[in-house]
Amino acid sequence: MEKISTDEFPLTMHSSEKQETICIFGTGDFGRSLGLKMLQCGYSIVFGSRTPRMSSLLPSGAEVMSYSDAAQKSDIIIIAVHRERYDFLTELTEVLNGKILVDVSNNLKINQYPESNAEYLAQLVPRTHVVKAFNTISAWALQSGALDASRQVFICGNDSKAKQRVMDVVRSLGLTPLDKGSLVAANEIENYPLQLFPMWKFPFYLSAVLCVFFFFYCVIREVIYPYVHGKRDRTFRLPISIPNRVFPIAALTLLALVYLPGVIAAILQLYRGTKYRRFPDWLDHWMLCRKQLGLIALGFAFLHVLYTLVIPIRYYVRWTWNNRTVTQAITKKEDPFSTTTSWLRDSYVALGMLGFFLFVLLGITSLPSVSNTVNWREFRFVQSKLGYLTLILCTAHTLVYGGKRFLNPSDLVWYLPSAYVIALIIPCTVLVIKFILILPCIDKTLMRIRQGWERNPKYSESALNGKTDI
Amino acid sequence: MEKISTDEFPLTMHSSEKQETICIFGTGDFGRSLGLKMLQCGYSIVFGSRTPRMSSLLPSGAEVMSYSDAAQKSDIIIIAVHRERYDFLTELTEVLNGKILVDVSNNLKINQYPESNAEYLAQLVPRTHVVKAFNTISAWALQSGALDASRQVFICGNDSKAKQRVMDVVRSLGLTPLDKGSLVAANEIENYPLQLFPMWKFPFYLSAVLCVFFFFYCVIREVIYPYVHGKRDRTFRLPISIPNRVFPIAALTLLALVYLPGVIAAILQLYRGTKYRRFPDWLDHWMLCRKQLGLIALGFAFLHVLYTLVIPIRYYVRWTWNNRTVTQAITKKEDPFSTTTSWLRDSYVALGMLGFFLFVLLGITSLPSVSNTVNWREFRFVQSKLGYLTLILCTAHTLVYGGKRFLNPSDLVWYLPSAYVIALIIPCTVLVIKFILILPCIDKTLMRIRQGWERNPKYSESALNGKTDI
């Protein structure tokens, strides 16, 4: 065993044991960044290049060689060139035989090519073990250490030993490998960095449609109607008053839409008498984007709270209150105090605040790091029990807000009821059906179905086991 | 080395190397979900079943066999049947000899059986390596990929090689294994999914008791008293005014209770003159649930802020302000402006807002993902320094709120002081003791004790080493 010498290259490894060498084909941004990171974590790096000259851009401590020379130095070869240039590898089939080729490439568009880059590479150089990895990591993040976005490295490949070796490399760089299976998963992995919030698309468009619809509904009732019937200019309601009608309606509707699919699923299971039939695709997709629907609803609720709290500092509101007081002072008439009004107004405000508080709690527990620390029972308790309580409070808030004016004919404008009346339809429906579903007789049947019981066991031969197996 | 063929089954692994086979006993929901997930991650799956017929519910690509046939195909056998049916395994002792049995079962109640399911399994089939795993994962989450709740898989077992192999499987499914030691830990692991916020129980009940007490205290002073002495109906104070007295009191008291155990611990250490004696159990438990106490306090503070900010849009408040203005206008008397009053009122509001701001900061740093990115020095800085600053600001907020009225005899109602006076007792006590503890002379002694010094070293023989070892 030799004495440990002082280091020539910072952060490289000097040891009795020969350090592992990794070969990188291509000296572009990503190749260089990856090479530098690997050098820092104790690997030897050999770059393979068309023009094997040392460049000041390459990390010091690395070597540059021709492709075939570099390939001979290591079992693991990282292919950091664009798919369009993969052809050159066909000339190296001899030297690449049996080696692990790591495909790190990304495309510019989703499903740009018929097959994934990694599968294309595997066809091109057959007698190698192609592993897809590192494509979700950014060169800039590797260089700066600011891995704010994901540290997860998705990995797939057909050879499990090759995958295991690449995963060890990933781990030693301080990243988290995630095995996604065989090379057919490469397509999904290559599309991943090109996605832009796929789960948020449906909730986002839905809420946009909701907002636009209710915005124009309120504009018709509160701006166009007073203008047509009396030439009054109410456009000053556009910046705050009307958004503050749209936001709570959107929040309540979206919150109800979070719980509607669960209720529909329960009805379907009761009707079919079995849980062993798949739900329709739209229901499956809806159930998977409930979290996103709920978070958008929380956003609207937050805006509603902000827009409500600024009411007393608005010019229009202060002008109205001021005028009312001045009129009372001039006519020397004081309003009598109404305990009922006070109760009604305070109740709906209090219900709204409690509902918002629980809603914020739900939002916090849906943060990945928080939901990771709870078990399933706790997660279901929060998302189901507290969720329904939130829905009940928010629906009650809207109901009490309506109070006596509810469905009052004098509130109709061009036969249109107030917007909040429409907003109550879905939440009230969900709550009524849920109430029916938790009646003991129905709840018991549903529980039995969910534990594997079938009313008409033709759908599944495994019903027998379904009852006793986990 | 053979050419990589095109895949027949999506996501399964085809490779020169034989892919690993895992056997699953039981074809219930969980067994099937786990099997599907494992197939997707490149394992071969064989189901063992009493009635070995292929079912449309089983994942395509898996085989179904009798128990004994299935067991022969793999070293790792996942026992996905209920504990009540484990008996059938006794007939398979021959074929199970030396195999790794993975117990994935859960119970319906905490400590339902005298021994854990995994230990029972180990007794039943002695010459096997029983590993407890996967019981914290939900079948639905495995299927949908929506692993919102924990990705952590708790693992225990008496054979470390068997554990290691199961942990490799867990990792390759994209889950995080967490070794909990030998099989005696199985009991704890089986109870885990049945727990419902165990650390939150004491803080929750404590705050419920606090709220109920102060609610009735305020009802007596502000609703019952005016009714008895003057028949005035003040019930309209119930929805907002009285909760808005209870919430800040609960918040301040709970925040003080976060810092009280630390102060008590310091006094105990000073009194005993050593740190080598255990604290009483109640103090230990109290110290471990400080975070929960603090978060509940933050919840109350948040509600207090909301309830305070809606004050100007409340009917009662607007009616009062309006009437006062009308009276002034009629009597043509204007209030003179008092700079002192303005200073006092603005100060207590500003102190409260700054306190709330720091409190929110404390809450954010207690999020698991945030506290994971700070080192211990930073964590202590935030939770101790910023925490005490928050307590000081909130206590000052309440003190200045009291202002001149403080302990004013005219404020007594049936000899009861205002609720906020009572709320100040614990925070002021904590702050005064803490102030004494950080006096140089006392702080120095305490520091020496915490570094291992003993006033009377009879309690520990390792005191000698305690001073020089880490």
Place this chain on the structure above:
Amino acid sequence: MEKISTDEFPLTMHSSEKQETICIFGTGDFGRSLGLKMLQCGYSIVFGSRTPRMSSLLPSGAEVMSYSDAAQKSDIIIIAVHRERYDFLTELTEVLNGKILVDVSNNLKINQYPESNAEYLAQLVPRTHVVKAFNTISAWALQSGALDASRQVFICGNDSKAKQRVMDVVRSLGLTPLDKGSLVAANEIENYPLQLFPMWKFPFYLSAVLCVFFFFYCVIREVIYPYVHGKRDRTFRLPISIPNRVFPIAALTLLALVYLPGVIAAILQLYRGTKYRRFPDWLDHWMLCRKQLGLIALGFAFLHVLYTLVIPIRYYVRWTWNNRTVTQAITKKEDPFSTTTSWLRDSYVALGMLGFFLFVLLGITSLPSVSNTVNWREFRFVQSKLGYLTLILCTAHTLVYGGKRFLNPSDLVWYLPSAYVIALIIPCTVLVIKFILILPCIDKTLMRIRQGWERNPKYSESALNGKTDI
């Protein structure tokens, strides 16, 4: 294979396979805590001590021996003594030959010694494999299980096999090892637990300077000026009114400073015509602390919102509004309603609220657990697109707030413009330059430069590859 016996020591491992033994030198707090944790996770523990007597403080199940006896029992020896006492190891060179020494020590000050403790240890006992680990973990956290702060264990060492073995131990304790490379990284690892928010220092001091400057600026304009010109006492503005001018200014300026370095970097790249030259150090450092700048800006924005929402419950504000109303009632003059004023006021409030909403969204996505679940495209979309939208909304909020009064000479006090006018300089500059940069002609050049194109390719020989490699 023997029958599994009932356990004598809870949580220890009994298996056919001999359990691994780990030796710990030193019986201080940390050594004992680590030993207990390792016992619980199935290791055999031998303590080495100067005074090898069993103590009630040592975890039951562990043995205590002299240093040389203990060292012979295990390959892995954890050196849990202070650096000052490392000398005694020189006497043990014989028995330590080839063993893995784990240095867990910390210092009291950053860069206290010329070389790191681990490197000092490696020099002292040459023929061993020194691995730095565990120094970021707290003894109290190990004991209580409350690993709130980091579970990450930084590891470095010159021998990769030794490192691998220590990393396996770390993983089996439920902690996350992070390989930091060779032993020269020990210095950084030892400094880590002594750091106090190093990335926050510059943003913190910058914002402190901003706050102090604008506070005194506003005090001069709003407190000193009225006192000098009219002897009016406006000190009551100090607790809320003036902070509520400082907070939004600080928030807007800091938010603009988040986007300024990106704009400067783009100009530099355009000017140089290449991306292959390093940015100046100050720009690099500035770019790395953008997240911290943004979060501090969010804090100020949050305070601004709070301070604004309490306006209507402030004594001074209510007194002013009240007096105005009384005056109007006495003189029997009512203000006419101005639609323009209402539009202007509501617009700036609405812009501010929307800006704050987006700002909170940005803050949430910068939480580590949230940013870990998005890919780079999504992260850039949120931080760049939504970020600029936030900046635009907040700048517009301030511009509309100014409204007609903007640069009005009558608003000048001692030739000083209103504070918000100064606050607008940086945001408007950033937005104007950014607008110029996204003009098609300039944007195209910039994109080409960022993809590796060089106007004057003398700076880099790898330009050829830069265009085709990743």
